[in-house]
Amino acid sequence: MSLSFIVLLVLGLGFVGWLSAKARAAAFAGPDRRRPHSLPGYHGWYVALWAVIPALLFLAFWAFLSERMIADTVLSSPQAAALPNVDMQRAAILAEARGLAAGDVASARHASASALAPVYAGAISFYNWLGLGIALLIAFAGGAWSWSRLSPAFRARTRVERMVMALLLTASLIAILTTLGIFLSLLFETVRFFSQVSPVEFLTGTSWSPQTAIRPDQAGSSGAFGAVPLFWGTIFIGAIIAMIVAIPLGLMSAIYLTQYARPKVRAWMKPILEILAGVPTVVYGYFAALTVAPAIRDLGLTLGFHASTESALAAGLVMGVMIIPFVSSMADDSIAAVPQAMRDGSLAMGATRSETIKRVLVPAALPGVVGGVLLAVSRAIGETMIVVMAAGLAANLTANPFASVTTVTTQIVQLLTGDQEFDSPKTLAAFALGMVLFLVTLALNVVALRVVKKYREAYE
Amino acid sequence: MSEAFTPVDPTPTNWRDPAMQKRIRRRYAAERRFRLIGLGAVSLSAGFLAFLLVTMVANGLGGFSRTELRLEVDLRQAAVALSAAQLAGPNAEAALAEVDFEGIVRAAADAQYGRRGARIFSPAARLVLRDAVRADPGLLARPATLWLPADSAIDQAAKGHGTPEATARYRQIEQAGRARTGFNTTFLTGADATDPTSVGIWGAVKGSLLTMIVTLLIAFPIGVLTAVYLEEYARRNRWTDMIEVSINNLAAVPSIIFGLLGLAFFLQFMHLPRSAPIVGGLTLALMTMPVIVIAGRNAIKSVPPSIRDAALGIGASRIQVVFHHVIPLALPGILTGTIIGMSRAFGETAPALMIGMRAFFASPPGGFDEPATLLPVQIFLWSDEVSRGFVEKTSAAIIILLAFLLAMNGLAIYLRNRFEKRW
Numbered sequence: 112m113s114l115s116f117i118v119l120l121v122l123g124l125g126f127v128g129w130l131s132a133k134a135r136a137a138a139f140a141g142p143d144r145r146r147p148h149s150l151p152g153y154h155g156w157y158v159a160l161w162a163v164i165p166a167l168l169f170l171a172f173w174a175f176l177s178e179r180m181i182a183d184t185v186l187s188s189p190q191a192a193a194l195p196n197v198d199m200q201r202a203a204i205l206a207e208a209r210g211l212a213a214g215d216v217a218s219a220r221h222a223s224a225s226a227l228a229p230v231y232a233g234a235i236s237f238y239n240w241l242g243l244g245i246a247l248l249i250a251f252a253g254g255a256w257s258w259s260r261l262s263p264a265f266r267a268r269t270r271v272e273r274m275v276m277a278l279l280l281t282a283s284l285i286a287i288l289t290t291l292g293i294f295l296s297l298l299f300e301t302v303r304f305f306s307q308v309s310p311v312e313f314l315t316g317t318s319w320s321p322q323t324a325i326r327p328d329q330a331g332s333s334g335a336f337g338a339v340p341l342f343w344g345t346i347f348i349g350a351i352i353a354m355i356v357a358i359p360l361g362l363m364s365a366i367y368l369t370q371y372a373r374p375k376v377r378a379w380m381k382p383i384l385e386i387l388a389g390v391p392t393v394v395y396g397y398f399a400a401l402t403v404a405p406a407i408r409d410l411g412l413t414l415g416f417h418a419s420t421e422s423a424l425a426a427g428l429v430m431g432v433m434i435i436p437f438v439s440s441m442a443d444d445s446i447a448a449v450p451q452a453m454r455d456g457s458l459a460m461g462a463t464r465s466e467t468i469k470r471v472l473v474p475a476a477l478p479g480v481v482g483g484v485l486l487a488v489s490r491a492i493g494e495t496m497i498v499v500m501a502a503g504l505a506a507n508l509t510a511n512p513f514a515s516v517t518t519v520t521t522q523i524v525q526l527l528t529g530d531q532e533f534d535s536p537k538t539l540a541a542f543a544l545g546m547v548l549f550l551v552t553l554a555l556n557v558v559a560l561r562v563v564k565k566y567r568e569a570y571e
Numbered sequence: 572m573s574e575a576f577t578p579v580d581p582t583p584t585n586w587r588d589p590a591m592q593k594r595i596r597r598r599y600a601a602e603r604r605f606r607l608i609g610l611g612a613v614s615l616s617a618g619f620l621a622f623l624l625v626t627m628v629a630n631g632l633g634g635f636s637r638t639e640l641r642l643e644v645d646l647r648q649a650a651v652a653l654s655a656a657q658l659a660g661p662n663a664e665a666a667l668a669e670v671d672f673e674g675i676v677r678a679a680a681d682a683q684y685g686r687r688g689a690r691i692f693s694p695a696a697r698l699v700l701r702d703a704v705r706a707d708p709g710l711l712a713r714p715a716t717l718w719l720p721a722d723s724a725i726d727q728a729a730k731g732h733g734t735p736e737a738t739a740r741y742r743q744i745e746q747a748g749r750a751r752t753g754f755n756t757t758f759l760t761g762a763d764a765t766d767p768t769s770v771g772i773w774g775a776v777k778g779s780l781l782t783m784i785v786t787l788l789i790a791f792p793i794g795v796l797t798a799v800y801l802e803e804y805a806r807r808n809r810w811t812d813m814i815e816v817s818i819n820n821l822a823a824v825p826s827i828i829f830g831l832l833g834l835a836f837f838l839q840f841m842h843l844p845r846s847a848p849i850v851g852g853l854t855l856a857l858m859t860m861p862v863i864v865i866a867g868r869n870a871i872k873s874v875p876p877s878i879r880d881a882a883l884g885i886g887a888s889r890i891q892v893v894f895h896h897v898i899p900l901a902l903p904g905i906l907t908g909t910i911i912g913m914s915r916a917f918g919e920t921a922p923a924l925m926i927g928m929r930a931f932f933a934s935p936p937g938g939f940d941e942p943a944t945l946l947p948v949q950i951f952l953w954s955d956e957v958s959r960g961f962v963e964k965t966s967a968a969i970i971i972l973l974a975f976l977l978a979m980n981g982l983a984i985y986l987r988n989r990f991e992k993r994w
Contacts, residue, residue: 272890282796290817296835367609391918393947465605493825495921556823
């Protein structure tokens with residue numbers, strides 16, 4: 112008796128309610144020829160929604176509650192008295208008994224688990240039946256009550272539409288809840304992290320080695336959480352190297368496609384450039400690691416100095432290629448928004464096309480281009496897979512593009528993909544880094560949108 | 572009359588003056604240079620794309636083929652305790668699982684390819700043999716010649732990347748006429764494995780498809796309803812502004828942050844099963860929803876007000892106007908946006924890493940709550956493997972990923988061109 116089965120049962124009941132209410136309402140339009148207020152379908156929906164929604168709300172609530180109550184029942188049973196008091200063992204035995212009861216585990220390692228399994232099975236089935244009973248009762252009650260209200264004069268349509276409006280409003284609240292959820296979950300873990308590591312050390316320290324030792328007497332047991340090398344690496348790869356590639360290529364592509372290319376060329380090349388933005392980042396990462404990084408190492412070797420296989424240059428170059436379409440489409444939009452009169456005026460004065468572009472169009476479009484570049488930077492510093500696959504893990508504070516640097520996103524992935532308990536400063540540090548990333552990208556986006564908006568107003 | 576007034580030189584510019592001619596030539600040269608730089612930028616960007624695709628295809632095509640070696644197998648001699656009747660019965664799978672196909676392959680290979688002959692066969696050889704027996708129980712009663720997949724070293728030698736020893740060995744086998752190249756069916760039907768010749772992509776594809784179903788079921792209704800609310804009903808107030816700001820911000824939040832949310836909220840707080848498609852789907856749905864909202868709003872906005880006015884004029888309620896007229900007309904645009912959002916989610920890797928979908932799973936997921944991995948994550952996992960055999964498998968997986976994305980985007984473009992109305 113699974114939850115999904117109960118949900119299906121409730122939905123089925125709602126369907127029955129819909130059919131019967133519709134049939135009853137259709138009979139309203141009887142011999143006396145007086146038209147009922149609402150069409151039969153609305154009566155059907157009214158009953159169906161009253162049967163389904165309260166019951167589903169109850170089930171969502173019950174799914175959380177029953178888990179708790181099952182555990183309490185099992186723990187208060189006489190078989191549970193023999194459980195060890197140590198939390199870890201106890202949890203392991205309980206989890207095993209639960210697995211046995213559900214049939215996920217074939218045989219038990221702990222003897223006490225097999226003793227507990229029937230208790231567990233009993234509790235689970237008891238609470239499942241109870242949940243089913245209450246859910247059906249609520250569905251019936253809702254359906255019956257709403258059914259009793261149906262009459263030719265009943266304003267079913269108004270009621271249903273009010274419920275639909277509530278549904279629309281609820282849906283739109285999810286966006287706010289998600290934003291809030293992101294912010295709160297990051298904030299919560301970040302505060303816990305800062306109770307263990309000082310924020311000053313985190314934001315200004317230059318030594319990053321999050322490996323906390325298992326034994327306290329081990330060398331380097333404390334772990335160092337100075338994130339400056341990470342911030343530098345992120346800026347170096349995402350905001351410097353990638354932009355050195357993306358800004359000239361993106362801007363010149365946009366200029367060529369809007370000002371010089373024939374319409375047919377433009378119609379083909381623009382989508383092709385946009386494919387660059389649609390290629391999954393894991394593909395770029397693999398390309399960087401497989402092809403670009405060895406080529407750059409060889410280049411470094413022929414130039415006569417040591418180059419890392421995980422050089423900042425490889426990751427930055429490939430990221431720059433990924434960013435080209437962002438820069439070019441933003442530049443495209445803002446150049447197109449420059450009034451035609453300005454262009455015509457410049458050409459009429461005898462300037463060549465390139466002079467018009469360089470002296471008139473680009474300066475006029477500059478705020479939009481800057482906004483686009485800021486958006487591209489925010490996109491680049493939040494990018495994960497390219498740097499995870501092509502950049503290194505060593506937190507170096509260096510401006511040598513052939514050396515290896517690490518980034519915020521690389522470290523978040525690195526910190527959270529081991530098998531450690533959730534409360535260690537190591538895992539919490541990932542959330543603190545996430546918080547920094549979230550705030551910085553947010554700030555970049557707000558500034559970029561404001562710049563673009565202000566500029567648009569200037570010409571309209 | 573002010574003193575600053577200087578009379579304009581009335582003589583016209585002498586365009587034939589050598590100095591002027593030189594200046595014009597210089598300006599035209601600059602014009603041509605600028606134009607060439609622009610063309611160069613476009614070609615370079617397109618060249619990057621072409622280079623990327625060519626590299627992936629060149630590396631990946633080998634992943635779809637495999638080297639097969641001939642092996643004579645006589646299951647009667649191998650004393651297999653299995654009858655054709657058993658195979659037709661209901662417990663065929665259990666009976667097949669009892670048979671030591673690995674031992675049969677090893678014995679036959681050692682006999683036919685010399686000592687340690689079994690080493691040149693892939694661990695997948697026993698599965699191919701098992702499938703052959705399942706498909707044709709007659710094999711139990713007669714000696715047969717089968718083509719079984721070769722080990723990774725031999726396979727790579729056949730494709731020209733082998734070590735000298737493996738290449739020499741392969742030449743020897745090839746000259747004896749005991750080697751051929753076949754289509755690698757295991758790659759399309761299997762799941763992850765430790766050996767590059769036995770890996771398959773189906774486990775990851777299935778995980779991705781299950782995840783995408785969850786994403787679609789959650790993101791599409793919420794996204795469309797939000798778009799409808801904001802575009803048709805919301806009054807301009809602080810509350811609406813907050814919703815709009817959140818949606819625009821969510822569309823720009825780095826994907827890894829959604830992974831952190833999934834980890835902290837769905838796993839740590841709600842205790843949903845780790846690595847499961849349901850958690851992956853929920854996380855990606857939160858990421859996809861703003862894309863659908865933005866596309867949906869644009870589609871709804873493009874439905875002309877006259878449609879609404881006409882419906883209102885003949886007595887429809889505001890809900891009826893939207894649900895009977897506006898949404899059906901905006902649907903192609905909404906669907907196009909949805910597919911584009913889904914294709915972005917399909918290629919997304921970082922959030923899935925955060926919620927534990929990166930572990931090794933040797934069998935495809937059975938349901939929404941079973942541990943699974945995603946196609947892009949599988950690519951990431953294989954890219955970490957050192958063995959040369961995995962390079963072509965990774966690239967082959969990338970080809971499949973890109974094919975999926977191409978199909979989804981192609982569908983979006985088709986929908987847009989076929990159904991979208993210009994008013």
